[in-house]
Amino acid sequence: MTFKKSDHGAVPFWRDERYLQIIAQVVVVAALIALGYWLIHNLLTGLEALGTPLSFKFLGLTSQFDIGESMIEYSRNSTYTQALLVGLLNTIKVSFLGIVFATIFGIIVGIARLSKNWLVNKLAAIYVETLRNIPLLVFLIFLSTSVFHKLPRVKDALSAWGWAFLTNRGIYVVWPRPSGGWDVYKWFLLGAFIIGFIVAAIKFREGKKTGRMPLYWLWGFAVFALVAAISWFIAQFMAGPPMYLDFPTLQGRNFKGGQSLTPEFMAIFTGLVVYTSAFIAEVVRAGIQSVSKGQREAATAVGLSGFQTMRLVIFPQAMRVIIPPMTSQYLNLTKNSSLAIAVGYPDLFAVGSTIINQAGRAVEIILVTMGVYLTFSLLTAVFMNWYNKHTQLVER
Amino acid sequence: MTSLTPAKDIMPPPTERSTVLGWMKKNLFGSIGDTILTFVAGGFLLWLIYAIVKWIFTTAQWAAVTDNLQLYMKGQYPASEDWRLWLLMFLLALVVGLAWGIFLKRAEAVGWVLLIIPVVLALWLISLHREAWWKFLVVDVLAILGYFLGKRYPRKLARPTYILILLYMPLTILIVRGLGENGFMKLVPTNLWGGLLLSLLLAIFGIVFSFPIGVLLALGRQSKMPALKMLSVIYIELIRGVPLITLLFMGQLMLPFFLPAGITIDRVIRATVAIIMFAAAYMAENVRGGLQSIPKGQYEAADVVGLSGWQKMVFIILPQALRAVIPVLVGQFIGLFKDTSLVALVGLLDLLGIARGILANPNYIGRQLEVFAFIAMIYWVFSYGMSYASGRLETSLGVGER
Numbered sequence: 001m002t003f004k005k006s007d008h009g010a011v012p013f014w015r016d017e018r019y020l021q022i023i024a025q026v027v028v029v030a031a032l033i034a035l036g037y038w039l040i041h042n043l044l045t046g047l048e049a050l051g052t053p054l055s056f057k058f059l060g061l062t063s064q065f066d067i068g069e070s071m072i073e074y075s076r077n078s079t080y081t082q083a084l085l086v087g088l089l090n091t092i093k094v095s096f097l098g099i100v101f102a103t104i105f106g107i108i109v110g111i112a113r114l115s116k117n118w119l120v121n122k123l124a125a126i127y128v129e130t131l132r133n134i135p136l137l138v139f140l141i142f143l144s145t146s147v148f149h150k151l152p153r154v155k156d157a158l159s160a161w162g163w164a165f166l167t168n169r170g171i172y173v174v175w176p177r178p179s180g181g182w183d184v185y186k187w188f189l190l191g192a193f194i195i196g197f198i199v200a201a202i203k204f205r206e207g208k209k210t211g212r213m214p215l216y217w218l219w220g221f222a223v224f225a226l227v228a229a230i231s232w233f234i235a236q237f238m239a240g241p242p243m244y245l246d247f248p249t250l251q252g253r254n255f256k257g258g259q260s261l262t263p264e265f266m267a268i269f270t271g272l273v274v275y276t277s278a279f280i281a282e283v284v285r286a287g288i289q290s291v292s293k294g295q296r297e298a299a300t301a302v303g304l305s306g307f308q309t310m311r312l313v314i315f316p317q318a319m320r321v322i323i324p325p326m327t328s329q330y331l332n333l334t335k336n337s338s339l340a341i342a343v344g345y346p347d348l349f350a351v352g353s354t355i356i357n358q359a360g361r362a363v364e365i366i367l368v369t370m371g372v373y374l375t376f377s378l379l380t381a382v383f384m385n386w387y388n389k390h391t392q393l394v395e396r
Numbered sequence: 397m398t399s400l401t402p403a404k405d406i407m408p409p410p411t412e413r414s415t416v417l418g419w420m421k422k423n424l425f426g427s428i429g430d431t432i433l434t435f436v437a438g439g440f441l442l443w444l445i446y447a448i449v450k451w452i453f454t455t456a457q458w459a460a461v462t463d464n465l466q467l468y469m470k471g472q473y474p475a476s477e478d479w480r481l482w483l484l485m486f487l488l489a490l491v492v493g494l495a496w497g498i499f500l501k502r503a504e505a506v507g508w509v510l511l512i513i514p515v516v517l518a519l520w521l522i523s524l525h526r527e528a529w530w531k532f533l534v535v536d537v538l539a540i541l542g543y544f545l546g547k548r549y550p551r552k553l554a555r556p557t558y559i560l561i562l563l564y565m566p567l568t569i570l571i572v573r574g575l576g577e578n579g580f581m582k583l584v585p586t587n588l589w590g591g592l593l594l595s596l597l598l599a600i601f602g603i604v605f606s607f608p609i610g611v612l613l614a615l616g617r618q619s620k621m622p623a624l625k626m627l628s629v630i631y632i633e634l635i636r637g638v639p640l641i642t643l644l645f646m647g648q649l650m651l652p653f654f655l656p657a658g659i660t661i662d663r664v665i666r667a668t669v670a671i672i673m674f675a676a677a678y679m680a681e682n683v684r685g686g687l688q689s690i691p692k693g694q695y696e697a698a699d700v701v702g703l704s705g706w707q708k709m710v711f712i713i714l715p716q717a718l719r720a721v722i723p724v725l726v727g728q729f730i731g732l733f734k735d736t737s738l739v740a741l742v743g744l745l746d747l748l749g750i751a752r753g754i755l756a757n758p759n760y761i762g763r764q765l766e767v768f769a770f771i772a773m774i775y776w777v778f779s780y781g782m783s784y785a786s787g788r789l790e791t792s793l794g795v796g797e798r
Contacts, residue, residue, distance in 0.1 A: 119433075138771060362645075373642065377638075
């Protein structure tokens with residue numbers, strides 16, 4: 001039996017859901033376009049009336065302000081573009097270091113949170129619950145004003161056996177610096193890295209073939225370290241020591257040598273690391289707990305040791321649960337680094353707001369800043385999609 | 397089957413006899429490594445407690461906190477209008493009491509936690525007028541009265557309670573803001589709102605107004621209409637990709653340009669709009685999670701009984717989806733409450749902004765530690781209290797799991 005349209009009488013188009021959907025969409029889109037047009041029209045005329053029509057040409061002008069710390073050459077004669085670049089690099093620097101350290105601390109706290117030792121468990125719980133329930137901004141300003149700017153003055157600097165000095169002008173730590181043999185040694189290092197990588201790859205393939213996965217990354221790292229250590233002496237023999245330790249020393253009114261870390265950097269860095277590590281700890285804990293108890297019992301039953309159980313059974317399964325929220329924590333850390341403005345660290349957003357104050361180009365700068373952060377999150381999203389596709393559980 | 401032993405006669409399984417020493421041996425000194433760990437952690441904890449207690453009672457000078465309690469709590473809200481805040485407190489106590497009595501019969505523990513919120517708020521207000529301890533009593537009496545009334549007449553009072561809960565938000569705005577130029581309930585301009593009052597109001601505005609927008613966006617993202625779907629996705633991803641602080645700056649610096657010349661908007665409202673826009677995107681993702689948790693059969697069943705698309709959503713899907721995401725929404729509210737501290741960076745005097753203002757006063761130079769410890773504690777009490785209450789709610793009501 002077939003239905004013909006004429007059996008029911010034609011449905012008038014204003015009651016046909018297909019047409020209604022199209023009409024609804026057209027109306028919504030048209031309304032939004034009209035609204036957007038109106039807003040942008042207001043914006044453009046408003047800016048025109050102020051004598052600063054929307055344009056990015058000002059980015060080529062000289063900035064005429066100083067930036068506290070920069071990874072590239074920068075002076076007050078540089079352009080606004082260069083100033084923004086300095087900010088961007090500072091953002092990337094603090095985000096990258098923050099992600100690395102927050103991950104390490106987060107994993108430690110997350111595992112401590114699962115410890116059978118009651119006291120350790122509770123300490124980790126206090127750490128997590130304290131940090132997760134206060135605003136990051138309060139924590140950052142607290143760190144900046146009450147910790148890093150309250151350190152002793154330079155002449156009474158707190159010394160850690162001469163390896164590091166804590167002062168209210170910054171923290172100075174001993175740092176390896178390249179010397180005579182470095183030009184030779186860096187090629188050795190590259191070689192050591194390649195050899196280590198090859199060894200790891202071979203071990204990995206072996207593991208795939210035999211089903212007994214060795215600690216391939218440890219193999220790779222050990223070979224790398226060994227080659228690097230041996231070639232150190234060769235380089236020293238050929239062209240003098242490749243590196244020397246640069247100790248900070250008090251010269252006149254300030255410390256010279258070593259690596260200096262400004263209080264601003266320390267405040268935003270420590271704040272981001274400590275705060276994010278509390279969230280990462282919860283992610284790690286949830287991931288490990290998500291592996292069912294039977295898996296652990298089965299691993300014990302077939303005679304795996306505690307470490308083997310963790311490495312071969314629990315961890316690979318926990319990773320699947322851990323990675324997605326972990327990436328979003330990384331993204332949060334990167335976005336939260338914009339709070340650096342509150343502690344005076346010149347990240348992208350802080351530099352941008354200086355430019356807004358100075359050049360009055362609020363709209364353009366906000367667009368640029370938002371564009372950069374959006375790019376970060378788009379890249380992360382692309383990575384996540386790729387990862388999810390590769391690790392999706394294959395249902396059988 | 398009659399020969400089965402009645403359930404009440406079966407002994408419970410034997411439990412491990414737990415003594416203090418046994419517990420300690422098991423949980424603290426299980427092995428040598430464990431023992432070392434216990435001593436290290438215990439030593440650290442003792443040192444930490446000692447240092448903190450010593451600091452609180454000897455080194456710290458609390459004048460910067462105790463002199464300015466009023467500022468922390470309500471900013472420069474005029475003292476003559478305090479009774480309006482108290483009125484809101486009384487109402488809140490009554491509503492919470494009623495809701496507790498009517499809806500949470502099985503969850504006594506949650507009720508206690510919910511009761512703590514008005515008590516904390518009352519302590520806040522009592523710090524404004526030490527002599528007004530009786531108002532504190534009224535808050536408690538009203539909460540308990542509400543509880544017993546709710547328990548006694550759950551049927552009759554359910555509807556009025558719902559209405560009161562719905563009305564509480566607009567009523568709050570009305571009472572805090574005021575009506576006319578002067579006289580009874582005179583207008584209190586937003587630049588006088590501040591402290592915890594402003595922080596809480598921003599968070600509540602944010603969550604309440606972002607809720608409908610978030611639900612619409614989530615529906616848009618799930619919808620089969622390509623244009624709506626794309627617009628929702630663009631909005632959600634755009635907002636989630638940028639930090640809140642850029643939105644707040646946009647609200648303060650760019651929003652005025654978007655409006656025709658001559659129209660200015662209040663700074664607090666500008667910040668609120670930014671917070672709502674921000675929260676809506678996250679809300680949409682949370683609601684989407686709920687929508688995705690609804691089994692396909694529910695959609696199909698709704699289609700089978702002949703419900704239209706909207707009816708299906710409103711009567712079948714959304715009620716279940718929203719029920720499933722309540723815990724997540726509480727989490728989002730806590731996050732938003734913490735995020736409101738960012739408005740201090742655009743010059744509003746919320747709890748953090750007030751604290752920074754007080755620290756700028758030459759009388760309180762160098763008292764950062766005390767002030768930040770104090771406001772961090774306030775944020776902590778509220779956030780932790782809410783997350784604890786929602787955790788208990790989840791377990792006792794089985795919300796979020798089916």
